[in-house]
Amino acid sequence: MYVAVKGGEKAIDNAHSWMSEIRRGDPSVPNVSLNQITEQLTLGVDRVMSEGSLYDKDLAALAIKQSRGDLIEAIFLLRAYRTTLKRFSYSKPIDTANMLCLRRISATFKDIPGGQKLGPTFDYTHRLLDFKLLAENETPLSPTQQYENKKVPHVLSFLNQEDLMQKEKDNNLDPIDITREPISFPTSRAARLQALSRGDEGFLLGLAYSTQRGYARNHAFVGELRIGIVEIELNIPELGFDINVAEIILTECETVNQFQGSKIEPPQFTRGYGLVFGQTERKALAMALIDRALRWKELGEDYSGAPAQDEEFVISHCDNIQATGFLEHIKLPHYVDFQSELELIRKIRADAKRNVKRL
Amino acid sequence: MNDMSKDKNIDIQIYNFAYLDENTKRMIRRALLKALCIPGYQVPFSSREMPMPYGWGTGGIQVTSACLIPKDVLKVIDQGADDTTNAVSIRKFFQKTANVAVTEKTSDASLIQTRHRIPETKLKEQQILVYQVPIPEPLRFLEPRETETRKMHALSEYGLMFVKLYEDIAKHGHIETAYAYPVKTNGNYVTDPSPIPKFDNPKMNNNPAIQLFGAGREQRIYAIPPYTNVKSLDFEDYPFEAMKANFKCSICGSSDSYLDEIIVSDDGKRSYICSDTDYCKEQTQLNSKEEDQ
Amino acid sequence: MENNYHFSEESINSSISFRSLVNATSYPGRHFQITKLKKPNILSNAAATILITLCDNESNVYLSKDFSTDEVKDWLIFNTGAIVSDKQNADFAVGDWESLLPLDEFKTGVPEYPERSATLIIEESNYKKIKCNINGPGIKDKLQIELPNPELFINNSHLYPLGLDFYFTNDLDILSIPRSTKISVTNSEY
Numbered sequence: 001m002y003v004a005v006k007g008g009e010k011a012i013d014n015a016h017s018w019m020s021e022i023r024r025g026d027p028s029v030p031n032v033s034l035n036q037i038t039e040q041l042t043l044g045v046d047r048v049m050s051e052g053s054l055y056d057k058d059l060a061a062l063a064i065k066q067s068r069g070d071l072i073e074a075i076f077l078l079r080a081y082r083t084t085l086k087r088f089s090y091s092k093p094i095d096t097a098n099m100l101c102l103r104r105i106s107a108t109f110k111d112i113p114g115g116q117k118l119g120p121t122f123d124y125t126h127r128l129l130d131f132k133l134l135a136e137n138e139t140p141l142s143p144t145q146q147y148e149n150k151k152v153p154h155v156l157s158f159l160n161q162e163d164l165m166q167k168e169k170d171n172n173l174d175p176i177d178i179t180r181e182p183i184s185f186p187t188s189r190a191a192r193l194q195a196l197s198r199g200d201e202g203f204l205l206g207l208a209y210s211t212q213r214g215y216a217r218n219h220a221f222v223g224e225l226r227i228g229i230v231e232i233e234l235n236i237p238e239l240g241f242d243i244n245v246a247e248i249i250l251t252e253c254e255t256v257n258q259f260q261g262s263k264i265e266p267p268q269f270t271r272g273y274g275l276v277f278g279q280t281e282r283k284a285l286a287m288a289l290i291d292r293a294l295r296w297k298e299l300g301e302d303y304s305g306a307p308a309q310d311e312e313f314v315i316s317h318c319d320n321i322q323a324t325g326f327l328e329h330i331k332l333p334h335y336v337d338f339q340s341e342l343e344l345i346r347k348i349r350a351d352a353k354r355n356v357k358r359l
Numbered sequence: 360m361n362d363m364s365k366d367k368n369i370d371i372q373i374y375n376f377a378y379l380d381e382n383t384k385r386m387i388r389r390a391l392l393k394a395l396c397i398p399g400y401q402v403p404f405s406s407r408e409m410p411m412p413y414g415w416g417t418g419g420i421q422v423t424s425a426c427l428i429p430k431d432v433l434k435v436i437d438q439g440a441d442d443t444t445n446a447v448s449i450r451k452f453f454q455k456t457a458n459v460a461v462t463e464k465t466s467d468a469s470l471i472q473t474r475h476r477i478p479e480t481k482l483k484e485q486q487i488l489v490y491q492v493p494i495p496e497p498l499r500f501l502e503p504r505e506t507e508t509r510k511m512h513a514l515s516e517y518g519l520m521f522v523k524l525y526e527d528i529a530k531h532g533h534i535e536t537a538y539a540y541p542v543k544t545n546g547n548y549v550t551d552p553s554p555i556p557k558f559d560n561p562k563m564n565n566n567p568a569i570q571l572f573g574a575g576r577e578q579r580i581y582a583i584p585p586y587t588n589v590k591s592l593d594f595e596d597y598p599f600e601a602m603k604a605n606f607k608c609s610i611c612g613s614s615d616s617y618l619d620e621i622i623v624s625d626d627g628k629r630s631y632i633c634s635d636t637d638y639c640k641e642q643t644q645l646n647s648k649e650e651d652q
Numbered sequence: 653m654e655n656n657y658h659f660s661e662e663s664i665n666s667s668i669s670f671r672s673l674v675n676a677t678s679y680p681g682r683h684f685q686i687t688k689l690k691k692p693n694i695l696s697n698a699a700a701t702i703l704i705t706l707c708d709n710e711s712n713v714y715l716s717k718d719f720s721t722d723e724v725k726d727w728l729i730f731n732t733g734a735i736v737s738d739k740q741n742a743d744f745a746v747g748d749w750e751s752l753l754p755l756d757e758f759k760t761g762v763p764e765y766p767e768r769s770a771t772l773i774i775e776e777s778n779y780k781k782i783k784c785n786i787n788g789p790g791i792k793d794k795l796q797i798e799l800p801n802p803e804l805f806i807n808n809s810h811l812y813p814l815g816l817d818f819y820f821t822n823d824l825d826i827l828s829i830p831r832s833t834k835i836s837v838t839n840s841e842y
């Protein structure tokens with residue numbers, strides 16, 4: 001007689017040990033070290049840190065190694081790790097005007113105080129496979145220059161001076177922390193920005209692209225894109241002063257968008273905002289475009305039914321850990337629900353046959 | 360970096376009893392008690408990332424983690440069976456993080472986590488049944504917006520659901536829902552019973568045990584307290600009908616338990632066996648005892 | 653399996669306390685027991701257990717008259733981080749029956765979010781109690797218990813699914829009356 005498959009436990013153990021073996025690959029090839037990942041696969045590490053919502057390069061590198069380069073799997077590992085960490089305190093808000101910029105560009109003004117700085121970018125590279133990288137010991141050096149260690153003002157602040165830019169008002173509310181409180185709709189811009197900042201790069205990219213193609217077009221110019229180092233400060237009440245606890249790299253994007261004006265607001269420029277851990281400029285750009293598209297209600301614009309304008313649609317589906325989990329869960333057994341569908345369809349067909357006979 | 364290498368060897372000690380930290384548990388526990396006070400109402404909670412994927416029972420796992428006590432005897436089933444891979448994985452997780460005793464016997468378990476089935480063996484007072492729920496909102500496939508469905512629940516405006524069921528009858532002569540068949544809890548909220556076959560729906564009604572539901576990805580917790588009226592939605596002229604394959608289990612011979620259909624030969628011959636493996640085992644034992652006498 | 657489990661005492665104790673609360677809330681009108689703990693004298697073990705098990709720095713707690721002492725406040729803040737609040741904003745309220753009245757200042761939730769309501773922890777007092785029949789979720793058929801001012805509980809159950817949820821506490825004993833419980837007065841003396 002047929003016996004239902006047993007030994008799930010053994011099957012799982014075997015699958016996992018096979019996976020570990022495959023992960024290591026050919027043992028005659030040197031094991032990849034975490035330093036190699038943090039130093040040479042930096043942008044992958046940055047993506048994992050940003051969508052994993054945990055700024056720790058070593059842990060991100062470990063996650064990438066463990067996940068065999070599957071970045072969404074790596075993001076998941078980081079998220080699951082961070083969720084059990086004890087929270088000591090909230091840091092003070094970061095002022096990105098104090099950023100030490102590694103890269104800073106504006107598409108709206110040719111010359112800006114503080115200057116444009118291209119920084120380490122793929123822009124303007126010719127996308128040709130570089131076979132020189134096949135050589136083992138290649139150590140390129142770039143020309144150096146004295147770093148001017150000074151604050152550079154935000155480009156959009158110059159538009160502010162003319163009152164051409166919509167002022168962002170401080171509502172003096174503590175922003176909700178979406179990792180501690182469930183999001184309820186309609187939600188605040190602060191909650192949306194948090195969700196977008198840890199949202200899936202691919203999902204955000206596609207949505208942002210859709211706005212450029214006319215699905216809630218909002219005419220975005222890159223007012224400023226800056227990547228650089230900022231300090232994280234913590235206020236210690238017992239000490240009575242702030243201490244610098246970390247330096248991290250952030251990518252910030254501010255778009256300048258046309259706005260026709262409404263009953264309450266004069267015609268002016270408005271802002272889309274993106275802020276992401278690490279050097280993650282595709283994501284920060286996409287985030288800014290989507291942020292702006294989602295602001296239609298507060299600005300009194302029309303809702304055109306575009307996906308990027310739909311807060312519930314965007315925020316409920318941008319998290320790749322939620323998405324991949326639910327998508328992949330259909331691999332789990334569904335014998336029982338499938339069985340009940342089988343019964344139903346047989347019953348309906350039998351009834352239909354009987355009815356036909358009766359006719 | 361040096362911290363991490365230390366952690367590697369103390370895998371278990373760094374976790375709280377049953378994995379979750381106390382703050383997270385408090386938040387879940389508050390939600391659970393409110394859920395018990397408002398049967399069938401979906402309480403939002405700030406679901407955490409668990410070490411297994413969303414959609415694989417993280418809601419149920421968080422509820423179990425918040426409820427578990429050291430002297431619990433835990434049973435985990437998926438599709439009614441204790442030995443399905445995901446049930447094995449979840450059971451192992453709690454053995455490791457809570458060191459609780461486990462069992463396959465429904466009657467010995469003090470807490471049962473389940474996906475897609477309610478055990479055939481009658482549950483008792485103070486037993487807890489934790490359901491894993493993928494989509495907690497019974498109205499979701501009729502109205503995708505949370506803002507709208509929340510309003511519908513607030514106003515007890517369930518016309519849309521009845522229209523859908525009625526259209527099924529008009530078109531097909533049947534209600535086209537075979538699993539996750541919606542119920543009304545305590546005469547008030549329309550509730551998703553999780554994707555159990557509708558065969559199981561009547562077991563929810565007036566059950567002496569405590570039924571808790573966790574939807575991790577969707578961040579919702581709800582509950583059906585013991586002895587609560589749970590009614591499957593229907594019409595006077597089309598009363599609800601529980602349904603199962605009209606066969607006997609080919610292992611234990613039972614004709615009143617829910618059956619899985621299995622394909623036993625290359626030419627597609629079918630056989631039927633109990634989906635509830637513990638029940639099947641029990642029935643088989645009973646049969647052999649009778650034979651001995 | 654290797655035997656290196658070191659679970660924190662806090663996490664073990666809180667799990668056991670919570671289970672009593674689950675049982676009490678699931679079976680309204682029945683008595684459940686919790687264990688002793690270190691707490692201010694004026695608080696019962698049961699009331700203190702509820703606070704310690706459920707409250708954290710997101711919880712607003714209202715302490716009524718006699719319970720609003722520095723000792724209770726310090727204990728509460730030290731052990732839970734909870735915020736001592738007024739009646740209107742309270743998620744939890746502790747006191748004897750008389751001192752918690754009137755009830756209508758406590759929040760009862762909103763139709764979209766009925767759970768955003770206060771949980772009242774009522775300490776044993778000499779206030780007059782009246783025999784009532786209760787039924788509803790968690791109660792097999794019906795039970796008979798004694799309640800102070802039953803009309804207030806009846807009013808509360810009319811707000812359903814909004815409303816307040818109650819725990820009666822007395823030393824180690826705990827009994828719950830959630831909003832879903834229906835109350836009727838049994839004899840005519842009332």
Ligand SMILES: [Zn+2]
Binds near residue numbers: 612613632633639
């Ligand atoms: Zn059987």
